[in-house]
Amino acid sequence: MKISVELFGAAREFSKTKYLEFNFSKSCKIIDIKKKLYEYVDNKFNGNLNYKEIIKSSAFCSDKDQLIKENQILNKNQIIGIIPPIGGG
């Protein structure tokens, strides 16, 4: 199963591409996606603590623009968005 994470705000610094893609052998939850993101930061950015803090404080949203609950099970290929702490206006 493939989860594509669309990058926004501070998380755009994670990659020059718009998305990061992660494979899971079965269903997953937000905590599993965060683990993959932490591993990605460890490998690509030598464990950059600022980037890890962004992941920790981020919410995630579905392709229907609904916030995904921490315990919600994702069991099909989909695109989700990472929503770092917001502050417009």
Add this chain to the structure above:
Amino acid sequence: MLHAKIINSSIEKIEISRAEEFLRSEKFGAVIYFIGVVRDNNENKKVNGITYDAKESMVIKSFEEIYNETEQKLGIKNKSVFIEHVKGYLKLSEKSILIGVACKHRDEAYRLSRFIIEEIKKRSPIWKKEHYENEDSEWLKGISLTT
């Protein structure tokens, strides 16, 4: 009535005239415009400009939700609201957001305008990256939406 739009700064600018045209009505006696602009300093750093990022569809949805909540939360039934927010780079003094509200009376209009900007700050997925005089830049810390 609601107008909600994200403005791509590389293509167009926020124009008050568009809000005036949208809000003009003989039904409303009070019209208020709130305009956010890029200022030249933040936390003792000289700012040259700001890049705004937004998850556009989710931002529009949040604007609609905020508008729909105002009848129940503020008791304001008859109103017209115009909201535009920029995405992209802005120089100093350029407009990042325009909230125009039209109501029957001024008390309703002031309350409605304040409510909308405060809710946008708390709920709409928009981000700011400040660009500084020394060529550094930084994404500003904000409010976490974690569930």
